[in-house]
Amino acid sequence: MSLLEIEKITKSYQDGTEKQQVLDEVSLKVDGGEVVAIVGPSGSGKSTLLSIAGMLLSPDRGIVRIGGTEESSLPKKEWAKERRERIGFVFQSHHLLPYLNSEEQLTLFQEKRKQKKVSALELLKELDVESCIRKYPANMSGGEKQRVAIARAFINDPDIILADEPTASLDAKRGRQAVEMIRNEAKKRGKAAVVVTHDERILDLIDKIYPLENGKLML
Ligand SMILES: Nc1ncnc2c1ncn2[C@@H]1O[C@H](COP(=O)(O)OP(=O)(O)O)[C@@H](O)[C@H]1O
Numbered sequence: 001m002s003l004l005e006i007e008k009i010t011k012s013y014q015d016g017t018e019k020q021q022v023l024d025e026v027s028l029k030v031d032g033g034e035v036v037a038i039v040g041p042s043g044s045g046k047s048t049l050l051s052i053a054g055m056l057l058s059p060d061r062g063i064v065r066i067g068g069t070e071e072s073s074l075p076k077k078e079w080a081k082e083r084r085e086r087i088g089f090v091f092q093s094h095h096l097l098p099y100l101n102s103e104e105q106l107t108l109f110q111e112k113r114k115q116k117k118v119s120a121l122e123l124l125k126e127l128d129v130e131s132c133i134r135k136y137p138a139n140m141s142g143g144e145k146q147r148v149a150i151a152r153a154f155i156n157d158p159d160i161i162l163a164d165e166p167t168a169s170l171d172a173k174r175g176r177q178a179v180e181m182i183r184n185e186a187k188k189r190g191k192a193a194v195v196v197t198h199d200e201r202i203l204d205l206i207d208k209i210y211p212l213e214n215g216k217l218m219l
């Protein structure tokens, strides 16, 4: 089943008096256990597309379906809850909170009713950062912080994982490990993962690669 379905998404930004069309009827389906990449030059609309898939931004037109639910037609006040329960985000920078240890980074965001599904310890073990469980970000390496951030993306057992340039702040080896971890977890847990990247060195870890050019996704 496609856990993420994007149908004919169109998005423009108003740029002074000009309208800039960034996405032009973009459609994409990602199945559970599938890892896809959106690639393209800077400014091609990759982050815009990911933000729309992640319900952080409304499209002008088009449909976003996650786990079979048509999210784009839900009232805006329900979006935050849907986002917490259905989507795991991984950003370029780890976005960890400085005053929480690794376990707390995960449990603070954990939904009560998801607590039986997956534990913070289990995820930190799988991502090979169990040794960081009591550590604060200031005492961890860049690669360790990104792995804790990846673990956090899975804590609420989401349907989809969205990662925007997850390797950008890491060296080649750590960057590769981060994508491997996203891939392994997505496969193991049957999640649909979308990775935005222009890091060609990790593309062998990706099931399907979609270039984004002139507002269109090349299928
Ligand atoms: N909030 C915004 N307001 C106006 N223009 C924007 C906004 N966000 C992005 N853009 C423009 O839209 C285009 C695509 O941006 P973005 O989705 O960030 O591309 P990418 O992630 O591929 O670099 C760029 O030209 C950018 O300047």
Ligand SMILES: [Mg+2]
Pocket: 046, 047, 048
């Ligand atoms: Mg971007």
